Amino acid sequence: MKTLYFHGRENATAEDKSDGPARDALTVKIEKVLLDGWDRELYGGAARPGPLVPGHWAVGEVVRPGGRADLRTGDRVVLDPAAACGDCVACAANAPEKCERPRVMGLDFDGAATGLVFGHENHWQLLPRSITSGDALGLGILAFYRQALLRAKPLPQDSVLIFTDNASGLYALATAKTQGLFCIYCDADADRRALAKQFSDAVVERYLPVETLREITGGEGPNIAMDLTGDEDFLADAVQMVSQAGRIVLTHGGWQTSAAYHVRTLSIKEAEIVGVRLGRLHYGSMMEQLEECAPLLSRVKVPTVPIGEFATVGFAGSPLLILDMH
Ligand SMILES: [Zn+2]
Numbered sequence: 001m002k003t004l005y006f007h008g009r010e011n012a013t014a015e016d017k018s019d020g021p022a023r024d025a026l027t028v029k030i031e032k033v034l035l036d037g038w039d040r041e042l043y044g045g046a047a048r049p050g051p052l053v054p055g056h057w058a059v060g061e062v063v064r065p066g067g068r069a070d071l072r073t074g075d076r077v078v079l080d081p082a083a084a085c086g087d088c089v090a091c092a093a094n095a096p097e098k099c100e101r102p103r104v105m106g107l108d109f110d111g112a113a114t115g116l117v118f119g120h121e122n123h124w125q126l127l128p129r130s131i132t133s134g135d136a137l138g139l140g141i142l143a144f145y146r147q148a149l150l151r152a153k154p155l156p157q158d159s160v161l162i163f164t165d166n167a168s169g170l171y172a173l174a175t176a177k178t179q180g181l182f183c184i185y186c187d188a189d190a191d192r193r194a195l196a197k198q199f200s201d202a203v204v205e206r207y208l209p210v211e212t213l214r215e216i217t218g219g220e221g222p223n224i225a226m227d228l229t230g231d232e233d234f235l236a237d238a239v240q241m242v243s244q245a246g247r248i249v250l251t252h253g254g255w256q257t258s259a260a261y262h263v264r265t266l267s268i269k270e271a272e273i274v275g276v277r278l279g280r281l282h283y284g285s286m287m288e289q290l291e292e293c294a295p296l297l298s299r300v301k302v303p304t305v306p307i308g309e310f311a312t313v314g315f316a317g318s319p320l321l322i323l324d325m326h
Pocket of ligand 1: 087090091098099101102
C-alpha cells in the first residue's frame with residue numbers, strides 16, 4: 001500500500017510504507033481521498049521543511065475498531081479532519097467548533113493519503129449505508145461551507161451570491177439551498193452553470209453589472225456574498241454588490257494569509273467581512289443534509305487518479321481530484 005508525500009514545488013512521491021501500528025489502535029483502510037484547493041496550495045507551495053502526507057477529506061473502512069466501541073470491522077467511516085486545540089477561549093467554553101487554533105489533519109500534520117491510518121480515534125464518523133463513498137467525500141466540503149454560511153448569520157429570507165471558479169461552488173450552492181436561502185450562482189464555466197441552473201434560483205456569469213444583481217434581488221443586492229475564488233477582483237465585486245449591512249464570507253485557501261485565517265471580522269464600507277477556518281465539522285447532524293444534496297453532488301464530475309499515478313500527473317489542471325487508494 002502506498003503513501004503520498006508532498007514535498008512542495010509540485011514535487012510529490014508515492015512510496016511504500018510499512019511502519020507497524022500499535023496493536024489495538026483504531027485502524028482504517030483508506031478507500032478514497034478528495035484533494036481540493038488547500039491541497040493544491042500545499043502541492044504547489046514553497047519547499048516544505050519536511051514531507052507531508054496530504055488528505056483531509058477521506059473515506060475508508062474499519063479494519064480494527066481499537067477504542068471505538070461504536071465501530072465494527074467493515075464499517076465505512078468518513079474523516080472529520082479538524083482537531084480543536086483544547087485550551088483557547090472557545091474550547092474552554094465547550095464550543096470546539098469555534099476553536100481559534102484548530103489543527104487540521106492533512107494540512108497541519110500527516111493526513112489520510114496512505115493505505116492505513118492508525119489512531120486519531122476522534123476523527124472518524126460512521127457513514128450510514130444509504131450514503132455512497134463518492135458522495136461522502138463531499139460531506140466535509142458541505143459541512144465547511146455550512147460553517148462559513150453560519151458565520152454570516154443568514155436569516156430565512158436572505159439571498160446569497162456564490163462566486164466560484166471551480167466545482168466546490170456547487171457544494172456551496174447545495175449547502176445554501178438546504179439552508180433555505182435564495183441562491184445566485186456566479187461561475188464563468190458553462191457546464192457548471194448548466195448543472196447549477198437545476199438547483200439555483202438564479203445563475204449568472206462573471207462580470208455581471210451590479211445593477212442586474214440588484215434587480216435579481218429586488219433592488220437591494222444580495223445579503224451575503226461567498227467568495228470561493230481568493231481573487232481580489234471578486235472581493236471588490238462582492239463589496240460593490242452586497243446590500244447595506246450585507247456580509248461577505250471568504251472561504252478560499254488563497255485568503256489564508258490575508259484574511260480567512262487571521263481576520264475574524266472586518267468592515268469595508270457597510271459590508272462586514274468574515275473569514276472561516278476549518279473547525280470540527282459535526283458530521284452527525286450533516287448526514288440528512290447530505291442525502292438532500294446527493295442529487296446535485298453525485299453529478300459533480302471530479303476526475304479520479306490512482307495514488308501511484310499522482311506523482312506523474314499531479315492535479316492535471318483539475319481544481320478537485322479524487323485519489324483512488326487501491
Ligand atoms: Zn481551541
